[in-house]
Amino acid sequence: MSTRLVRILGRTVRQQRESRALTQRQLAELAGVSQATVARIERGDRIPSVPALESLLAAMGGQLTVAVEPLDAHLDAELAQLATRPLAERLDDLNLDRLLDRLGDLPNAITGATAALLQGAPLPVDAPELAIRWRDSAQLTRWLEKAYGQRWNARWNEFGGPHLEPEESGEHRWRTRYGEIRAVMCDELPETVEVRHGGRSYRVVPLVQLDVTDPRTAALLHRYREGQLRPRTGHHPA
The missing domain is CATH 1.10.260.40 (lambda repressor-like DNA-binding domains)
Incomplete structure (x- = not known):
């Protein structure tokens, strides 16, 4: 299984x-x-x-049923469903604006699937993904302490337990009073482009760079692009 x-x-x-x-x-x-x-x-x-x-x-008054579907069909269906949702609605779900406002002067760049979403690719995003420099890790830790942060505990599959500091072993993923945050720790912030939405400006890692540096996001982007090129069923040319 x-x-x-x-x-x-x-x-x-x-x-x-x-x-x-x-x-x-x-x-x-x-x-x-x-x-x-x-x-x-x-x-x-x-x-x-x-x-x-x-x-x-x-x-609970239910029963188990079993079905077989083409490999990754669930992902295609999820991408198709996400493409129908307004971007503003998805950003609200992520609490992205609130999180960025609360981070204040902590240097960061929006990366991963979050950056792709802001550039028009409706990828699944569980939490905002930010690139943060290692030399700013102490500032990040102080912010996490003030925001009642809890580190993701992969062993127990829940938040709480591991030390907050990024230098400590564990995933760079925290739950805070402003929502969840995931960090990509780096020596220098990646190059970014400016994207505007709803009167706000975001600094995001461009798609061409994500294709090269972020395997997970690149795979999702490839899947999304394939879906865009795939013929739609039920459509017959005149």
């Missing part, structure tokens, strides 16, 4: 539970499993057995 599928199953259980206003303990009691089992499945760090998964879903 792939890591992606484990995460999808865990997210599905969590969404179903929260939609019914159940706590993990309540769901565990209904399904006849331990709360720790529910927590591990929802975090995606345990491969659930089929009987356990069926018990959890049955306790």
Whole structure:
């Protein structure tokens, strides 16, 4: 079972539970499993057995179904759906403007999928991605402390635990009172271009540079461009 599928199953259980206003303990009691089992499945760090998964879903009035789809079809569908959403709405979801305002004079550049989004590529973005210089890491740490930051703990698949400082081992990903932030630590800030949206100016890493320096974003951009070139079904030329 792939890591992606484990995460999808865990997210599905969590969404179903929260939609019914159940706590993990309540769901565990209904399904006849331990709360720790529910927590591990929802975090995606345990491969659930089929009987356990069926018990959890049955306790919430649901059942497991299995389907086969072309590889990465889920990603194509997500890109198509994101392309229909207004940019302003997606930026609001990210709390991007608020985060940038609160960062004050901390030097940064918008990079990754966030930069691509601002340049018209509707890629999936979980949190703003900023390039920040190593020599500004102490300033970043002070800001994180004031913003009640919590570092991402990959071991437990949740925020909290690791030291805030970027120099400490761990992903450069924090949750703050202003939303989540992801940092790409670098010696010097990358070259940027200015993009304006809604009366605001953003300094973003250009797409041509992301194609070369950011493999994950480059792969998403390639997928998006392929989708733009792919013939639309249901359309017949006259």
